[in-house]
Amino acid sequence: MAIATKPDLRPQNPRPAARPANPRFSSGPCAKRPGWTLDALSGAFLGRSHRAKDPKARLAEVIERSKAILGLPEGWRLGIVPASDTGAVEMALWSLLGARGVDVLAWESFSKDWATDVLKQLKLKDARVIDAPYGRLPDLAGIDGTRDLVMVWNGTTSGVRLADAGFIPAGREGLVICDATSAAFAMDLPYDKLDVVTWSWQKVLGGEAAHGMLALSPRAVARLESYTPPWPMPKIFRMTKAGRLNEGIFKGETINTPSMLAVEDAVDGLRWAESVGGLKGLIARSEANLAVIAGWVAKTPWVDFLAEDPATRSCTSICLKIVAPWFTALDAEAQAAAAKKLSGLLEKEGAALDAANYRDAPPGLRIWGGATVETSDIEALLPWIDWAFAQVAAEHEKVAA
Template structure:
């Protein structure tokens, strides 16, 4: 084998995991406010910090005052499940899926909720024709496919006069993409994605139409306490005013607050989008000049600017089956981790063999640029060339 020259410059922060994601530049534990730690989340102080987190979320994401924002348990998964179990079944539903998490919501709708759902699917790397969604249906979809790198480019396909509700799992799109709040009735995310926050907490955002559904529809299924959003036919408003359903980690909340304040400091949502776009562009520049790698999402219009998923070029792995490709992925990822050049970049286990590199706003563009030569080194080293 021919020795491959090891690059001379490593990414200053080799954190490219797609969740939990990189902390913002300048983050340090000693920066976090600690007054709420060891205090009850129901104390005046604890509740005020939760309310502050909600208010900052509204400011940075530009959520209209008409929409309610609540902090809920179970990360994004908990928020999605809470919405599905409490609201689906009132009318026909379309489940749209083009990656593993969307597939999970399909399974829950069909197998757990026993709904006679219309299922709209596309393979990894593609987006289904969302214009075919019946506006009389509720529709559940992932705004940004974390495991496929395919995102919804806009909400133009969602009609203003729709009868159904839109349920958008936006966990890897929030804070990096412009979400059209007039088109979204139920929106969920976890702050461990685009903000690099600590896991375990989800955020649930409800439009007035979603609140009306909650107050007018009683599902014919038992609801665990942790899912209940209404009491005696009325929304439990406290959930959206800092009174969480279960005990939150105040340390995680303080971490979230610090990062939201950092986001405001880099230009708010516009600044966050610009940072993610610059990172994705830097990675794309490497892909365009490199023969062995390609984007899993073929259409640039639907390509994520956060969870960028890459596949091996067909010619580069001709004759290799998926088992051999997965072994190659593992070797590349291991080489990079051993060199402290990149952590956690193997593609998702259910996705086609490849790499997944987080390009959200908490990553520095200079680190993405420094990553490219290391990817090339790892490829040639793993292939013995």
């Protein structure tokens, strides 16, 4: 799509009459599932030890329901770990890397964080970062299967996702560590090409923060049991005892004290996911949200996807950039200010909360399109974006005059 050739037609939309029923479009924590109320948490085991029979069973329920919905392969372990998806990724990096060379694919903020960990915290000498600017994927040709690979599946802050895993060698020797927090439950993940997959409850399930999920393939378990990193290992990262996997972590025996309130919320989200058709239903809901926005972008001259290749457009963290000539002519500071006004207007009007771009990303909008967001709310939001942009454009025109 040759966006640069679009005419710069400033929209003259009137103030919309209807607002989204749920204006929550944050990319994390994300909107609760449709119909959610506090009553969903009434069965939480509050004031109980997480080691007691019933609370421990609830923790195990999160694990088993998650495995079933996602279709984790036989032999994979899944555990609840501290510190959200970040904690899960850090556990994998600190516990598994260093046994062989490692490549890090980086094309947005979080993948760049993992590159920083590898280079500046773990200080691995045989490490390469293969990066790309916002809106693009790195060069995936020539990925070496003898090396470990660290990557995100979906760029939460860029709206750029992998189209497939064909670039990962089938007979690889290294491990593939995949941060999939904004992809799990919304995209098909090729587990035969992955060894560690991480996510959190507060993305596609609409759960609350603080807990991460860590899935390990048999190959990852073999690495844990055969390799001891040379650096000190904090308690919350330790997954082995006496050289063997601590199986309790993957049966609901958490490393630290979990919030049973958040656990109850996760169970509620998983039960809802089952009610809408499991993984296929969740993916369909997310893709429907992307399709509505794609149709609007195609007919709206001042906006485009941040993802340059349509095949890489995320259906969860949908990132948009402003391409109006008057906007692109501004310096970086002025662009950021104009984009902030746009998202600020949406919030002031109660049309969209938390829809601004991520702080390190190019100025624009980021609209969460995960399965807990109703397509009808996306449809109701778009006229408000047109209206808000018209106000920002008019203000710029007035100042410029």
